Amino acid sequence: MSRANDTHAALLARLSQIVGPAGLITGEADMELYAIDWRRQFPGKPLCVVRPSSTAEVSQIVRACAEAGAAIVPQGGNTGLAAGAVPDNSGAQVVLSLTRMNAVRALDPIGMTLEADAGCILKVAQDAAADAGRLLPVSLAAEGSATIGG
Structure with missing residues (x-):
């Protein structure tokens, strides 16, 4: 396993501890709606989608991602037309979805x-x-x- 994979696995485990199983999405099909813009023109590939239920969880998520060196893509309703809330194709960015808040x-x-x-x-x-x-x-x-x- 590569160093990046080890780092990603450790980050996913930490994020799961923070938000619980209902707050972490890792399946490619389950992440599809979070990985593309509203017009379906700019697809991306996130490492995961994390869905906090409180500002305290958001703070912990930001800290965990910073420590792991993972970029965060904040996402509200994902209704924008500029693709600013879509991850890139690296498979290394964390989508921070606010849907549970x-x-x-x-x-x-x-x-x-x-x-x-x-x-x-x-x-x-x-x-x-x-x-x-x-x-x-x-x-x-x-x-x-x-x-x-x-």
Whole structure:
């Protein structure tokens, strides 16, 4: 086994410890949606897709990847048209998907503030604001899949 393979195996084991089995995707077919842009023009090949459920997990993931020398490709809803959230074809980059971080954490209708996870889908945030008698005045065609964090 090569040094790169050893490093990748150690990183995958560490990431699995951080996010658990539900938060780590390594199968090529399972990673397909995370490895290509919305227009399906720019395919990539990630080492894995890691899906944290908290900011504490994100911090641990960033630390583990930095220690392993692995590049991170942050990915929100992957609805952008510039292919900025797609890994390259090296098979060495880690896609950091925010899909499990999809919650409105706090809403203050008097102060008119809403605190949401980076992976919170725009429509979820809009509905939370509406339920509180407020309007989140951002509307776009991808509001059912676009995320607050990109």
